[in-house]
Amino acid sequence: MTGAAIDADEFDETDLELLGCIEDDFDVSLDTLANELDLSKSAVHYRLNKLKENDVIQGITADLNPVSFGLTMVAITEVAVTHEHGYSENVGTELAELNGVEQVYYTMGDVDFVVISRVQDRTQMNEIIEDMVAIDSVNETSSRFVMDEIATNPKFMANLSDEMRSNLADGA
Amino acid sequence: MTGAAIDADEFDETDLELLGCIEDDFDVSLDTLANELDLSKSAVHYRLNKLKENDVIQGITADLNPVSFGLTMVAITEVAVTHEHGYSENVGTELAELNGVEQVYYTMGDVDFVVISRVQDRTQMNEIIEDMVAIDSVNETSSRFVMDEIATNPKFMANLSDEMRSNLADGA
C-alpha cells in the first residue's frame, strides 16, 4: 500500500480495469471483456465471481430512465429534527421509506438530514413534504427544486483520481 | 392515462413488474424472470429488448461497493457562483468532472449548486474543495460531512407510490 491506511481489498490493475468496464456497461459478452483485458473468458469469469464473493460487486442492476416514468421533478430537502431522544436513527429510515424519496443523508450541523426525492408533479412533492413533517420529532423542512442534474448515478471507478487509484493497486 | 399529463411511455403491468425485478437484480436467469411473470423466456427477452430500444432501460451496470475502494468519506457541498455571465452551465460540468464528485444538482435559490462527493480521506476532500473554489466564477462553498447514508442508489420502481404507478399503467 502506498497511501493512507485504507480498509480496502488489494486489487491488481486488471481488477481495476475490469471493474471500470462493468461499472459502465455490463451488457457485453465475456468475449468483449476478455479481449479488452487480454485474458481468457474463463479468467474473466473467475475474477468476476471472486469480486462478487468479496462484495466488491454488490449486484448487477438495470439503470432505468426516470423520464420514462414521468419522474421529472427533483427536490433537495433539508430536514431538522428535535434532539430530544438522542440520535433518532429511525427518523432516517422513515424518511427513506417515503414514496419518491431516493437518497437520505444524515449530516453534521444544525440541519440533520438531507433528502433527495424525485416525483412526477408538484402535488406529489407536496405530499412528500407533508409526510416528512408528519414524522415524529421532525421539526422543520426546507426544500429547493432542482433545475438540472449535471452528474448523477455515481460511478466510483470513473471518479477515482490517480492518487485514489494508487491507494488501491498493489503490485501483485 | 388516468393522472397528470405525463411524457411517459405507456406500460402494462407486466412491464412494470419486469422493470421492478431487474432494477433490483439483473443477475438472474431468464427462467427466473419468466416464472415470476408467468411468461415464456422468449417473451421476457422480447420485452427487455423493446425496453432497451425505447431507452427505458438505459443500461446494465455493476453496482460497486464504495467501501471496497476505501471511499468512506462523503460530503455535501453547496456552491454559490457569481451571476455575471448568465447561467454558467459549464460551471456545473466542471464541478461534475472533478475527481471524487458523484452528483451535481443545479438548484433554484441563492445557493446555485449542490454537490455530493465521495473520497478516501480528509486530504482528498480538501483538494476537491480547493478545486471547486479554483473554478472561474465560483464564489463560495459550504460543506457538510455525511455521517450516515440511509438510502442510496436510487431505485425508481421501488419508490413509486400507488398513485405514481397508476399514472403509468394502461390497460392494454
Next chain:
DNA sequence: AATGAAATCGACCAGCA
C-alpha cells in the same frame, strides 16, 4: 406480441503452472 428451433454464449469443472 409471443412462440419454438437453431446458433451462440456463459457457467462450471478438472487439471495445470
Next chain:
DNA sequence: TGCTGGTCGATTTCATT
C-alpha cells in the same frame, strides 16, 4: 492462487403465427 480448455446448459436470434 490464478488461469486454461472443454462440456453442458442457458441465452440470443429469427422465421413463423
